[in-house]
Amino acid sequence: MKLIYHLSEEAYVQFNMHHIENSKTVQTSLKLQRFGIPILYLFVAIVLSRVTEMPLAYLLVGFAILGLAWILFYPRYFYRSIKKRTEKFIQEGDSKGILGTHEMTLTDEGITDISEGRQTSASWQSLQRLTEDDHNLYIYNTSMSAYILPKQEIAQWREVKDLVLDKMR
Known part of the structure; x- marks a missing residue:
């Protein structure tokens, strides 16, 4: 995806x-x-x-x-x-790579996130947890950082949430 x-x-x-x-x-x-x-x-x-x-x-x-x-x-x-x-x-600070356009790919192996001048990857086993609030999904890759997915930007955010939870099990 x-x-x-x-x-x-x-x-x-x-x-x-x-x-x-x-x-x-x-x-x-x-x-x-x-x-x-x-x-x-x-x-x-x-x-x-x-x-x-x-x-x-x-x-x-x-x-x-x-x-x-x-x-x-x-x-x-x-x-x-x-x-x-x-x-x-x-x-x-320099927020290049944090803010702006992101292209995230969810595969059987894990997550790859590409943004301006930055690419990160994480296997499903290395992810810590998924939480959410009214506005965003947060896929924690460490105890203090997460992939931030704005719900208003992603029409299929519920499917993404279910997929991530399934893969993290």
């Missing part, structure tokens, strides 16, 4: 966001940052109450409010910053 599609900056950003949202390592780090910082705030309140003449109750209330705001708004900030960094990376 041969597929010709255009990989846009938007699809690349969607992949990075999908990967981050589904990475156990990133999610663990996010939870640690989200809840660890407010605990640190409470510790700072205790230290400040001992160093200064301020009552602990006032400091705890103030830092608890700050901590609650952090817990509520930090995930939004975290994901927005990842998205901006990814967009900046694309604009600053």
Whole structure:
């Protein structure tokens, strides 16, 4: 099966966001940052109450409010910053071979992807997993990279998904 599609900056950003949202390592780090910082705030309140003449109750209330705001708004900030960094990376770096027109061939042996100045191949056994979101299929060839197939660009994406899942078994 041969597929010709255009990989846009938007699809690349969607992949990075999908990967981050589904990475156990990133999610663990996010939870640690989200809840660890407010605990640190409470510790700072205790230290400040001992160093200064301020009552602990006032400091705890103030830092608890700050901590609650952090817990509520930090995930939004975290994901927005990842998205901006990814967009900046694309604009600053050489995205030749990543973005643009791709010609992917699915054979009995595996996948071959040809794009501007770049050709990659992977056997079915070397592929890690297939995931998807509303916009794309992601065929992971390593734990951090994947072939990104935009669903809107590939009319037969369901057949591609079934074929890939069958071959990866």
